[in-house]
Every structure is written in structure tokens, then in C-alpha cells.
Amino acid sequence: MRSDPIARCGSFVRALGVAAVALLLTLTIAHAERRVALVLGNSQYQHAARLANPVRDAQAMAERLKNLDFEVVSGFDLTKSQTQATIAQFAKQVRGADVALFFYAGHGLQVSGKNYLLPVDAALEDETSLDFEAVSVDFVLRQMSRETSIRLVFLDACRDNPLAQVLAKTAGISGASSGLAEMPIENGGAGTLVAFAASPDQLAYDGSGEHSPFTAALLQHIGESNVSITEAMNRVTGDVFKATAGKQRPWINVSLTTEVVLHKVDLNAPLIVGEASPLPAEDGSGARNTGVAAPGQSDDQLALDVLRQKIPKLASDAPILFDHPIDFGDPAIDGKSIAQLIKSMPLFSPVEGLDKSVWEGKHCDGCHEWDEARLCEQAKNFAANDVSVLRLQHPLGTRFKVALAKWAQGGCK
Template identity: 35%
Template structure:
């Protein structure tokens, strides 16, 4: 897999303990038009004339219908339609979608993929052979065409390919699942599939109320204030949890506005102060809440996190990681370190009340109860008081005080305290630096079963911090951390396979791990997936899927995802060229200090493409990019000084910038120097 920007195995050591606040990029249409027109077409096909019937599509369609109606959608329902009725219904839906704010189309039933084309099977479909199937089914591309008139949201939900009736037949060499959409509407229309390419969606057991996907979808749609950008991650996490990893929903397409909310009332009013951005507040609370529990040994902490998302108080970016940790902790045998430490801690009732208060954003109450529990000797309470001192949430920001709390927590046997006290010693934060002692504390926590400590122990072996460098040991501990449910270690193990560091280089294994990390919310892994789909080395080239992952990373605050998507919009590679949207994403990335954000916005500003031309501002942006290490920005500064754009023409300065650009690795600067007759 081609390297664009490698994950830094040392990057999380302290960042893990002081996770910052996520930046939320807000682009596109205004997000406050809650009362605008919403239309939906819901199709459920359970009974077939010549194809095996299904248990739940009809029931699922009714559930989705009721859910969308509660959200203010005008819903048309087609139950067990013939091909003619389905085509007629799509035509009517196309007319109703024109000029609407949001259009949603849900299909539940059988689907099949033939020669790279997805087909949806109406009641009278015939699957005797390829010709009969393609002649009696409906191409899924027709769905996208029917909703192009909607403005803010164009969403297709394919809950299809359930127990695929063509699985035992030879139809174009394909036997399982659907493929991603590739038609002309596949960028402008977002498609959420119940299962990934090649997977078969579970229909639900006989007698079950609904399929796992329909349950997760409708639960997600009704979360207070949930946005279109947040919905796919929620649904993916829940379906994987309910199917024990056998089914992973898939997303493709670009949202015109990732912050459009399904909730007719908008984001919950209780989370927003006057003039505040409620979306950003949800992300901020999400980061702070996750930081407070990520090293916990108590499943109740992670359940509380998921409950907070269900109440609409946080975005739930780490929901899948929370689910994984619950599963890993609940499998621990009685008498293990974690189980014993939970049951033996005094003041546990105060810890629970403090955790709930912290989740609500009531930091004063959390501090009061954790302080009382810490006085009783509770290690978890000491740990969380340390997090408060570290983050400044509920306490004065004081790294020395944080270190004291982490040391006390470690002494009380809390694995999170051991980890963070070890990090303090490794880095000299709030105490004297002592790498050997720091390593021993982290090793002790890892040996006792702390998943986070296992990942940090791997990092210590990779970097030679407190122990002799040993990449093979590092890779081994990363694998153990992944098996124990540590989220950050998934992407780090992927990076190890991508580089061949401590393990044999394996691009396909790296891609699989990046995919797993990305669906769990790791934004750098999302960017890696985008690069993989753009490069087409580990997987077939798919620029639309690349853009999909870049946008998901961007909406989660990743500046590299923002600038990567901006490049695609600027160049028109894989997306319709849109220099205005490119400028918006470049600007968002630049606001986070991203070199490519400065460079791209500077280039558009110099040319007046997507933004008003302003050569002087372009020079400033190029200088910012150069300060961040961009060699191309140095060459661009040379061009600006040579031509006198935005600055007074100065040949000597131009030559100096060209030389600096060449020294920094920009070979194009050599041509500029040769053109000027300068060595």
C-alpha cells in the first residue's frame, strides 16, 4: 500500500492520555432548516412468486415507515410490488423528490449482483438464468436517478441480498452479496448498504421482530439530534455488535451537508449555550467522556458512554470501541485482575454517580463524588481526578497534580493509573523523567491484562523507550492489544504490516486492519483507506470510495482527510470538479494547521478559483505552508516573487526560494532555476 503519511507509533503515548477536542468541519448547506420538506419511498418485498420468501422485509419496511413518519417525512410504501409497480413507484418518487430538502429511499428484500451490476428483485422476479433475472429485476442505479432533485440529503438504504437466492446459481460468476454503486449518481447520492460488498445481510431468525440492520437503522435515526454524518458509524457499530462481526454495513457517496439532522427539532437544546455550535459541543463532550473511561476495567463505564450517545449528549465516535471493550471485559474469568479490582474497590457507588455526572457535563458534581471516593481509597476515582487535572475539566489544569493522582491510582492497583503514571515517568510530565521505571509500570499493567498498556508496551519496544528496541516484540504486543480490544493498536498494527516493521510486509493484511480501525472511528485509518482506494494497490481502485472515507475523516476533524478531499474536488479526480467546495475543505484543513490546506487554499486564492483572487493573501498562505515543511510552497513563493504577484518583484528572493525548494526535495524547482540560468 503506498505511503502518503505514515501513522506515528509514538504519537499516541501522551495524546492517549490528553485527547484533544475534535474540530468539526461545517460545510455545505445550512443545517438549521428542520421544517423543510422530507420525502421517502419505502419498499419491502417478503413474498415472491418464484423466489424463496423472506421473514422480515415487510416488517422492516413498516418499522422504517413509522420511524421516518415520526421524523417528519412524507412516506410512500410499496409492499411486495411487481416490477411494473416498483418502476411506477420510483417515477412518482422522483417527482416528489424534486425541490425537497431530503429524499430517502429504503429497500428491503432480495438483491443480486450480476456482472458488476446490482439488481433488486420485485415480487415477480425470475432467476432461472442471467437473462431472466436481468429482465425481470430492477437495476439499483434507477434508485439514484429518482432522487437527484433533492437538495440537502439524497440517501439510498439497501437492506438487500438477504440469504441471496442466487447463491447456488452461476450468474456472471457472482454468488454472494452486492457491489458498490458505480453509476453516474454514485457520488451525489449516498448509499448505505446493510452489508459490505460480497456479504449477505442477515434477515433475522424466524419469529424475530426485525432484521439486525433495520433495528440499528431505526434506532440510529431516532437518536436525538443525530446527523447524516453520524448515522452510518452508529449503524455500523450496532450491526457488527448484533451479528458478532459477521455483517458490516457499507457506505458510499458524498454528503452535501454532513450536519443535516434527521431530528425535526434539531440538536438537543440542553447541550447548547446561547450562540454555541451544538455539533461541536457534542464532539467536545464525546472526546472528554472517552478520555475519562478509555482505560477503565469496568464494562459499566463503556455502557454509560453508549447510553450518553443514545440520549444525544455525545456524538458516539468511539461507540464500536466501547462495544469491543465491553465484550472483551465481560469475557474475563472470575478472579482475574480486572474483575477483582472492580469488586474490591471502596466507594464504587460514588464512582458510578461521578461517572454519570461527568457524562452529563456536570464536572463539579463529578469532581465532588470522585474526591470522596478517592479519599476512601478508590483507584478509579484517583485516576479520573488525574484526568480532570490533565484536561482542565472540573479542575484547574495542572500536570503535576495529574501525575500525583495517577501515581496514587497506580498504587491502588488501577490499570489506567499504572498506564498514565508510567507515561508521566517516560515523558517527564509532572515528575522526573525515568524511562526504565515508566516501562515497568506499563509492563505491569499489560501483564495484568490492560489492553491499552499492551499497545503502549508495543510502542516502547518499537521506540526503545525504557527497554532495548525490538520491533518483533513490538508487533507481538500490538497483536495482543488488538485481541484484547485496544482500538488504537489496530491502526498501529496495520501500519506495521504496511511498512513490514516487526512482521512480514503484507499490504492486504494492512488494508484489512485499517478497515477495521476506520469503522471503529480511527480517523487516520480512514485516511489510509482513502489512499488505498485511490492508489488501487491493495484493493481495486475506487475513487468514490476514497472520497467517502476522506469525508468521514474530515467530518471527524482530521485535517488530512479534509485536504485530501479538497484535492479531489479541485482536480475533478473521481468527483465532479468543484473548486468552491475544494476551497472550503482546504480552509478547514488550514485552520487546523495542515500544510496541504494552506498550500491548496493559496493556489486557489492566487488563481481566483473557487474564491476571490487575492495574490497577497496567497503569498501569506504559501508562507504558512512553507513554515509547515511544504517544498512546493517554497517553489510557489519563488514564482510569486519572480512575477511580482502579491509582493514586489524580487529576482534574488525568487532564486533563494527555488533553491530552498530544491533542497527540500521539490525537483520541479530545478527547472525554474535552469530557466533563469542559475545553478
């Protein structure tokens, strides 16, 4: 249809480097829920016009979903037998999942109100071809509905399909159409959302860009921070309608009984952004750090000691007070107090992946609802676990977190 606690890490510190260990410190318990997705994309059709974008669309969607903590079962340019095998793998893997998702890009058609997806070897020479060469969307939905809570379906499969015309002529099936039909949603779990790239019985554009209009919009909005899937699809609909000058309008059928947010961000969490800094070539004495444990030193202790060497020092040993200027040793913030800095504006996203509209032009204390007491609680975390200041780069610099830790150690005065 068309026109992205250090867990026994000491033993591999020498192989991966401290940057990897520092990254481990940023890990928290991911989503408690289990997410499984099936992603299929077909472009290289053997008996119909080849499509430019579906495989690219599906590959990009697979990567996007992996970044959203989905276990992804994927297949590209599959024959009917390969498609069945991939669906079978998905059916086993998805059982018991909290979120089951299906994305398809490629040729599709409807016959008498039933929707079918077409593998690359489909020819559809007669009426029986549907059973042996096509894949019923209902069949896929049954596989993803077993013991699952939330089901999300995205069908970018309404492209102009010559095989539908062939089937209509040779088999005399007047109900064969390239557009897909609206689908009833079964009850169960927390509900289902089905999104079509175009309205029922209408065609969608393959697009002239890298992705179809529908998938391009879906890639942009499906994982936006703190945006529900229903709101994301409203944005997708608006983008597609605008991109196609009103010629294509996605169609959403939804019966969710709970809000589904695929990318939740705690706006009150510590500011974290960027990547861990690389391993310094030398330690404080000027000797190159070899990453080799001293006699009697455990691998885990080695990992912690090497990380501690990365913690920057403040330029002054003077006590840290909330509203007194601080000599950080960083020209960008030297001479300013904690009270001043938390009312400054971040230079980039204060939380990784956060929408620009949420943070741009706003003060740090506004985004985080900071006051002196709440900031003290965060600072105590830095003080209790000194290497935690090496979590992803802070918009005000790592020395700001070092100062917060020292402020907490002094009683947050």
C-alpha cells in the same frame, strides 16, 4: 438480507377536545427543508425462499421516517409492475426535495458490478430476465437525484438469494452474486450517502428477531437527537458487527459536503415532555363545561377560554422571587425556590426524544445553560402567552411554569 397560534381551532374544539387544541400550541414551524422517502420491502417471493423480516423492516422504517417529517411513498410485497408504479410516484414527489431517501429490504443481487432489487414475482430464468423482472438500483438513484440536495440510500438486500444461483447456472452468468457491489456516487447537491447492510460481495443476515440486524440498528440510530447521519451509521455498523459476532459488517459510501442531522433538538429550548392533560369535566364553578360558545363569543375565543380553565393556580398569591421559597400547591416542589429547582435533576427527558445519555444525572441549568437572565427571558414568554404553560408536561410540573410567568410579571426579581 437478514437472519419506531391556535389556527382556526375553535370551530373543531367540540369535536377534538381541548387536549387536541393544547397539542396545537406545541407546534412550531417544522423543518424548513422538504424530505421525501421511498420505502420498499419484499418478503413473499413467488419463485424464491420467502423472507421473514423485510416487510416488517420496511413498515417500521416507513413509520420512523414519517416521525422524522418525511413524506413517505411505500410499497410492500410488490410485483415488478407495482414496483415501477411506486417508483414513478416517488420520482414525481421527490423532485426538488432537500432530502431524498430510499430504503429497500428484500432479495437483491449483483451482475457484473451492477446491483438489482427483486420484486416478488421475479423468476430470473434467463439473462433477459434482469431487464424485465428486476429493478436496477441505478435506476432508482436517477429518480431521486433530480433537483435534490441530499440523497440517502439504505439497502438491506444482500440475503442469501437462490435466484442469483439460478441465473448463474441457466444463463451462464458467472458474475451473478447474492452480495451487492460497491456503487460509485455521483456528484451534485450536498452529496450522497449509500449504506449497505453488508460489505461488498458479502451476505447479510435476515435475523431471528422481529427485524434484521441492520434494520434493527438503523431504526435505533437514524433519528437520534442531534446525531449526524454519518455518526448514526457508525453506530449502526458497530451494533450490527456486535449482534452478528463479527460476521456482518455494514458498508458505507459517503460523499456529503454538509452535516446531515435528521432530528435536531434545541437544548436551550423550554423543558417539554409528555402529553397534554385531558379536558377537565367541570369548570371552576362546578358546572360541566360543554364547550359551547356564549352569545357573541367567537370560536377562537372559546378555545382560549377553555384552555385558560386548565391553568393550575398556585397555593399562594405572594410575590414570586427568584431565591425565596414558593408555595406551589405541589408537594413535590413546595417550599423550594426557582434558584433551587433549576439546579435539581429532571426525573425524565427534559426534551421529547432526547437521548438518555444527554440528560440523565445532570442538573437542569447545566443542560440549558440557564442563568437568571436567560430564565427570565423564557419566563416572559409564559407571561405574555398564558396558555403556553400548557405546552407538554414539564418535569417540575405545570405549576413551576405558572410560577415563572408570575416571576416575570413581577420583573424577575
